[in-house]
Amino acid sequence: MKLGSLIALAPFLAMTVTAVAAMLAIAVKRNLALINGIAGAGIVISLLLLAPARQQAPAQVTPLLRIDDYALFFIALLLCAGLAVLGLCHDYFKERGGENEELPLLLVTALLGGSVLAASSHFAAFFLGLEILSISLFTLIGYPVNQLRPLEAAIKYLILSGVSSAFLLMGIAFLYAQSGELSFNGMNRFILSQPAMNTVVLSGIVLIVAGLGFKLSLVPFHLWTPDVYEGAPAPVTAFIATVSKGAVFALLLRLFAETGSYAYTPLQPVLGFIAVLSILGGNLLALLQKNVKRLLAYSSIAHMGYLLVAFIAGARIAKPLVVESVGFYLVAYFITTIGAFGVVSVLSSADREAGDIAVYRGLFWRRPWLAGTFTLMLLSLAGIPLTAGFIGKFYIFASGADGKLWGLLAAVIVGSGLGLFYYLRIIVTMSTEEDEGKETELRTMPGEQLSALTLAVLSLLLVWFGILPESLIHSIRAVADIFGK
């Protein structure tokens, strides 16, 4: 392997080394702060190594991985999200009993899996990345082993994730059986060389979409989502909602753009149907929730539906615009989702997650900064201007309108209307007066500097990208250019 390839792989290597180092450190001495420090430093080093890796881009490192701007952008996004979640995890777990030191280690391996997904250009890498990510996630979800709900959530995720992997493998097998190719490029050549529609390939793609649909929790593959979101510890929920979904979406987009799967027109109505179901189903079910974590889970289903609208438009509009839309939307979604679950995590105590909406009553007057952050995040999720979420929604509308997907856009509008209703309900709850004499404060906050810092940075970014999005748009456009003009 040449030196150039090693440099291109350096971020991956750094993550691997971090995992090993953390493991060794745990063997020597159990100290959460130390392990968190190692993991944090490892992630930062991986981030820094992205710069030299970029010098090598675009590079095909082994047939499995392609390190190009697209991959590097999403790896950077995943790593930043991982860093934020690590900060939240530190505050969340430091007061809790038990041996929490393996948690940062698992975060790093999950990030590694996600990064492999973002860079994969081959079905083997795709599957490997997905499994590294998912296996780390079951353990993360079930981390508080002595509690019932996290365990239940972990088992649910384990089983459904296994099923979805089976779907994926079956789909890959179909594709392989027909084409004899496993790399995305080879698949593209094969699809282009096919004069007519190949039903086996189409079924393969549908199976893969179904498998990824599980991971993205699109309706009708969403059933695990609310339970897992509710059961998992709040920072881990933030991680599932962002890193796992973001990586899978990045992969899905590359898969479709590079293998030419967009050429299969019968897929369009299927995807459109999934998008509409996700938007309406997610929003309608979110309306019925009394638990903030479940509500955010359903809303994330709806957000994946919105994202899918831009993705579907890819069949009709210039690919760079799709990458740009999806990229911006994902960045906004990452910031808001981590922020929202970060607030939940700050409010959670060792024995109770701050899921119940009653916990938020009067938060505005008790802890104005925290409530302000949450309000900002919710407004961004609702797509109100001056937040990054609005620019993201603008992108969805722009690509949808360019692709003339009027039906899907109508669904987005209806969904946004429904969404406002439950986002505003949380805001209203935070601004209502507390009942006198009823103590809803869950814990006295001993020290949560890291969470506070994370939330502050996220809020700043949210407003910054909402008011002056040009810098972010500029860098995403550079990424999008790899898919041609």
Place this chain on the structure above:
Amino acid sequence: MMLSSLIAVLFLGGIAAWTAERWNPSAPRWIAIGTLALEALLAGSQFAGLDASTTLLSTPSLSSAWLAEVDLPWIPRFGIGFHLAADGLSLLLIALTVLLGFMAASSSWTEIDQRTGFFYFNLLTCLAGTVGVFLAVDLFLFFLFWEVMIVPMYFLISIWGHENRIYAAIKFVIFTQVSSLLMLISIIVLALVHYHATGAFTFDYFVLLNARLDPELSIWLMLGFFIAFTVKLPAVPFHTWLPDAHTQAPTGGSVILAGVLLKTGAYGLLRFVIPLFPDAAHRFAPVALALGVVSVLYAALMAFAQSDFKRLVAYTSVSHMGFILLGAFSWNLLAMQGAVVTMLAHGLSAGALFMIAGSLQHRLHSREFGKMGGLWQVIPQLSAFTLFFIMATLGLPGLGNFVGEFLVLIGVFQANTAAAAVAALALILSPVYALIVIQRAYHGPLQTRPLLADCSVRELASLGLLVAALVWLGLHPQAVLDVSKPALQPWVQNLNAKET
């Protein structure tokens, strides 16, 4: 840069008011008043430039109607600019905004005693968004301000409102948001059409004015804007959020809502729908006129049936906004100018009536007519003010509303005789509901109640100011007509040229 400071002053003042609460609970009020005074000065200096308007602007793309302009690149990716410009229409509405801002601050003086800082922050931010709406000539920027003014109003209603405030606040946001998303899609499609035709992305109003549109597409785009604006206006059948929002809002919120926020819908019709889609709007005019007539009559009838003071005034607002819809879609200068005068006059009179409703509620803790009755004997000054403003609403000659409605009716008569004839029935219906108010609330036997205080100096001063403004508008409307004429004339000429 003057124009950006018009927005920035209000916003920064809001932040100052919010932070000042920590030092002194009454400081936010004074900061709000100070901010509004500064804003009034700034707006006044814009008016001063009005006479020399022809030479002020050197940009050749703008007609002489535009007085000042700021154009900075903002999101070059989509050709979105921070582009503000003011003409007579914008300035008149900004003047109204500032005046009613004072009224809102004044009527909240004693009513709001909880979390004053956040209250005045929301009040001023809402005004900042509104001023932004009146100034923005980049469609993306316009949309941004359009949305920005909604959120603080939502907080005003949901935190300081009355018993059923959460329902009303959420209803308000959902109506305005969903309709504005339709407008956003229209804006994007308009920009995309222009992009595919010319290869340049832009959201600039002046550029998009010349966009060539397919007739069928332009109807759909026009509808996107039209629905967003008529929801805000509001016109039947999109009006149902308004009575709830008004009834539940705190007095200051009601004043801003009736006086200023509704005008953004009317402004949007005059500024965007008609100039951007003249043909489509012209073909759509019969429907719009019909909606206007229905709004005028239906809302007047509904007003008659209300037993709640604020709800009644809210329905009269819908009725008067119907006149604006009629004026905007009747294709002549007279009617459009009538619409502008009605906007101003309604802002003043409805604002005043909401202030009075607020004062009554403050004294009686009720808005029901059933609990009033005979009030004239105890609070004669407030009653006299009520009589004055009620007379203004029903269109007493000599006051602003009369001029506006009269001009609108003349204009509509030229465009569509039947619509004018039916809409004129409102001139019979409005005295009916107006007199109901006076009859039920102020005459009849006095209900036993503790001593009520009459107007305070603050109330006398603010209501007196509104009286003076309405009388001035009624007696000397030419000043307003002169200012608004250059802003409206090009579109009317444009339309007439197309018609012939």
